Amino acid sequence: MLDLVLRNCRLPERAEPVDLAIADGRIVAVGPAAGTAREALDVDGRLVTPGLVEAHIHLDKALLTDRVSGSAGTAAEAIRLTGQAKRGFTAADIAARARRVLDMAVPAGTTSMRAHVEVDPIVGLTGMEAMLALKREYAPALDIQLCAFAQEGILQTPGTETLLRRALEMGADLVGGCPYNDTDAVRHIEIVFALAREFGVDADFHVDFFDEPEHLHVREIVRQTERLGWQTRVAVGHLTELAALPLAEQAALTADLARAGIGVISLPLTDLYLMGRGDERNVRRGLTPIRRLLEAGVPVALASNNIQNPFTPTGTADPAHLTFVGAVAAHMGTPELMRELVAAITTYPARILNLRDYGCAAGCRADLVVWECERPEEIVTSLPARRLVVKTGRVSVEHERRIVERWRSGNAREARRG
Ligand SMILES: [Zn+2]
Incomplete structure (x- = not known):
């Protein structure tokens, strides 16, 4: 007995629609589905992709624009303004804002996410406690990896290393650093790696977030x-500093990243907003060189980072919106490159986050999105609605949108649209 059959799914790599048979949370067959199922849905030739993967988001400091005065012009200013707001954070406040963002992400089709949770003497472990509870609450709809993150530095903020260790003991899934916001970047990176080794977890760094290649801490990260x-x-x-290097140095560093198996997460809304602030003419984009990294075999994800706070004034927690921006900002407009952008919110972040059994093949976990379109590049060009979201083999979200176009005639015609 199958749990779910999705009939007439158009998979990105196949010309003809297929049926996906799902049991025990996994895809068990791709092709004409045989056998009976508890639920069978005909998706009528719509595109089906694996669930979206949000590789980098800050739920704990999201949605602050109603309380943070002033507009950040630089990353340092954004850190300072958000640090002030952080002094007023409570567990209930963090959870309420995070829940609003998660309630945007789940209907968008996000089924896995890595959230950076600030752990420092300002907020202590309050964010981690709030997020661990939300991780359990949202488990039926998405998997959340929690990264214990040292936004305020480690060496310049005594007590942070102990708090990071405590967060990992409490259940953080990995550890994250921010070497550009500390007094000794090399030592900062060493501490993060030492914690990663001590707890056997992955590491994730905010790195080289400037217009000019003045830090290049990524070289130390490659070494370690x-x-x-x-x-x-x-x-x-x-x-972003990688994009400012001469081409030969970009090629060398990109090859180092590929050899070290390091994934790169581009955060286009934040980077476009905060980079290039010193440029008076021809303001630069300030994005990492996405195409060059992909061509060198480095997995690149597009991620939301911040949602409506001093780092990023906009944000919907819908990864598809990042592909829409990415196509124009990174000059990726051909069908082939637009499919790479879709991979940057699906398969590449799945690799970077080390998600197991990810995809639409038999044996993969049944985390799926049914889109109101047929071809992957339409995700990028026109941001189609999501018809269904499936998490671990169960339909988690069903969309229906009704538009009544009264202007068309006296006998109001209805148009159902995705
Ligand atoms: Zn971030």
Whole structure:
């Protein structure tokens, strides 16, 4: 007995629609589905992709625009303004804002997510406690990895290392650093790697988030990744400085990242907003070189980062919106490149987050999205609605939108649209 059959699914790599048979939370067959199922849904040739993967988001400091005064012009200013707001955070306040973001992410089709949770003497472990409860609450709809994150530095903020260790003991899934916001970047990176080794977890860094290549801490991260044997277990976010290097140096560093198995997470809404602030003419985009990284074999994810706070004034927690921005901001407009952008919210972040059994093949976990379109590139071009979201073999979200176009005639015609 199957739990669910989705009939007439159009998979990205196949010309003809297929049926997906699902049992015990997994896809058990791809093709004409035989056998009876508790629930059978005909998706009528719509595109089906694996669930969306949000590789980098800050739920604990999301939705602050109603309480933070002033507009950040730089990353340092955004850290300062958010640090002030953080002094007023309570567990209930963090949970309420995080829940609002999660309630945007789940209907968008996000089935896995990595959330950075700030752990420092300002907020202590309050964010981690709130997020551990939300991780359990939302488990039927999405898997959340919690990264114990040292936004305020480690060495310049005594007590942080102990708090990071405590967060990992409480159940954080990995550890994250921010070497550009500390007094000794190399030592900061060493501490993060030492914690990763002590707890046997992945590491994720906010790194090189400036217009000019003045830090390049990623080189130290490459060195320590290889020394520790942590290949495929390390991710870096932002990496905007890479784009400012001469091409030969970009190629060398990109090859180092590929060899070290380090994934890169581009955060286009934040990077486009905060980079280039010193440019008076021809303001630069300030994105990491997504195409060059992909061409070198580095997995690249597009992620939301911040939702409506001093780092990023906008944000919907819908990964598809990042592909829409990415196509124009990173010059990725051909069907082939737009499919790469879809991979940057699906298969690449799944690799970076080390998600097991991810995909639409038999044996994979049945985390799926049914879109109101037929081809993957339409996700990028026109942000189609999501018809269904499936999490671990169960339909978690069903969308229906009704539009009445009264203007068309006296006998109001209805149009049902996705
Ligand atoms: Zn971030």
